[in-house]
Amino acid sequence: MEQRTEGTPVRRGRGRRPADEVRADVLGAAGTLLLRDGMAAFTIERVAQEAGVSKTTIHKWWPSRGTLALDGYFHAVESALAFPDTGDIRADLTAQVRAFVRLLTGTPAGRVIAGLIGQAQTDPDLLTALRRRYSGPRRELAVAAMRRAQDRGQLRADADPRILVDQLWGACYHRLLLPDEPLTEEFADRLVANLLHGVGTG
Amino acid sequence: MEQRTEGTPVRRGRGRRPADEVRADVLGAAGTLLLRDGMAAFTIERVAQEAGVSKTTIHKWWPSRGTLALDGYFHAVESALAFPDTGDIRADLTAQVRAFVRLLTGTPAGRVIAGLIGQAQTDPDLLTALRRRYSGPRRELAVAAMRRAQDRGQLRADADPRILVDQLWGACYHRLLLPDEPLTEEFADRLVANLLHGVGTG
Structure with a gap:
């Protein structure tokens, strides 16, 4: 500024x-x-x-x-949420989800976005604006990064990046809006690790 | 009744x-x-x-x-959200997340719970009640089912079931509250498959 x-x-x-x-x-x-x-x-x-x-x-x-x-x-959080592109999808996802968790927990941004999402549930115009100006574009940035990783062979070609968005950032929003468990950087690390390596034994 | x-x-x-x-x-x-x-x-x-x-x-x-x-x-949704226990964690998780998606999309329950979560963001008493009476107990049921699967050797022992809750049901709440993408039974299936098998190639 x-x-x-x-x-x-x-x-x-x-x-x-x-x-x-x-x-x-x-x-x-x-x-x-x-x-x-x-x-x-x-x-x-x-x-x-x-x-x-x-x-x-x-x-x-x-x-x-x-x-x-x-x-x-x-506008205020755009730089904090910049999507890194080092060519290593595990490092990039981990860095981005960690930065997101720090923003939500270490600044008033967490309460602000929780309030906006909350208000949007009974305010259709706000929900439309929220999707067009915030969640939609943020989602597209993440999907684009994951598609590049698919092109590099780092993510399975049959995985749908749009679903991975919900299992990474959506998981963080879940802990923000229903704070039964803490939002930590360790949580961010484990979200990425679970999803990349899988938790099944079969 | x-x-x-x-x-x-x-x-x-x-x-x-x-x-x-x-x-x-x-x-x-x-x-x-x-x-x-x-x-x-x-x-x-x-x-x-x-x-x-x-x-x-x-x-x-x-x-x-x-x-x-x-x-x-x-009270109204308790039976719809019953947690199956067939001894096969993939089948049980898939059935439960599918049932949850059907409840959110096929009945007014989705708008009701979205409204309650929304209102709770600016009403601390409602948030406390929501956690104590709804999200906390629901979370515990899912964690217990996944711990049983860990005992049976179907889930990795080092996976934290509390995090898996966010990557399954939390992912559904994300699509409910920020409906950029559709909530479908296929989505439910893929949430479980991604998490059990992993989407990385490394």
């Missing part, structure tokens, strides 16, 4: 800032607010204030508080 | 019915209402009416609508 101080000419000058820049500022402010103060304190008004834009500008791009929170969340 | 008709002497007689019987009637009515009309139409008043008891009686045992819905749900 670009850092600016109060009164910088680019904000107060007569020319309008490019839309992309304004949008990036709003997303940056939304993500920062969310991860700092959580969903309960998240309002369009506060994002507008932090980003130095009007509420009208925000409403032009985001129809609701939920969709703005979702985009802010996605 | 015991079947009774309006005006049966046991309901209108002078003696009070045993508490266990009243409790079972309330649970039966709650479960029936939930699976027939869903969570939106679920009120303590309607359950009281259907069960032929007072709201006060219900409040004596259930502190909130959420906890009554939870117990009613559990």
